[in-house]
Amino acid sequence: MISTIPTQATTANTENEATTVMPGRPYLHYDPNEFANSFSKQPFLIDHALCEHPLFQMERLLELAGTLPPCQIEYNAGKLPVSISHEQTPQNGLSPAETIRRIADCESWLVLKYVEKNAAYHQILDDCLAQIRPLTENICPGMTKPHAFIFITSPGSITPYHIDPEHNFLLQIQGSKTIRMYDGNDPSILNPLELEHFYCDRGRNLVMQEQNRERCWTYQLNPGQGLHFPVTFPHWVENNEEISISFSITFRTPDLDKRRAIFRTNDRLRKLGFQPTPPGQNRLRDTAYYQAFRAVRKVKSMFSSEQ
């Protein structure tokens, strides 16, 4: 039961040489045993050495934002309830640059997306992923689609309850935030229908069930700390009393494509009146569905390329 998991607000073990924080590269520091045992199964803390890096100082972030197209900047009001749909999320009435300049008092949430398209940020993402790849390949082989995001948020702002599709480490650069994370493998917390909606691109925000609100891991993430988010583990985030800057490093693996395909197939079957079982319960059936999904996708692409 998740409710029995103690609240955690600790750093990784700094007595272990592998976790000792050193300035500069390597940027990430973690306990290899904890990493091997917990990656993709449950959240765990790591340490990082990026807080003083010039690429994450506010003036540099403002400069970066000025170079990004609108589709790479998402922002909105930050004083939000824990449960709210993307469509209902209010805007803040400012430009991205104004939002960043006034982030101390404009009560907003902003993310710079796919910052790895900038060579300097690409290098940092590459360096971080190169460090963890030897371990993740043993667990979820085939690291692909590396992406990085920078979150800049006002004191007290809320990121509503939601799920994400990637393997993720959130590295706290400035300020602190409280993260509440829920077991995405527990169907009483995240049910297969919610996952079908998510994988059919109907939104990532979820409705918090009141009886589940406290059934979570709770972390206060401070500068120099990072947290692993397993794929589609629900979470919501509350900024503490300072401006927060966080760097998110993400990637995907082929098993996630298969998972997405099966949930999308299940959605179609459900619309035809069937009651499909979620992926993971019948390996043969999962493989058959995935092959069928790929065959349909291939036929569709052949027809579309002929037109």
Ligand SMILES: [Fe+2]
């Ligand atoms: Fe998230």
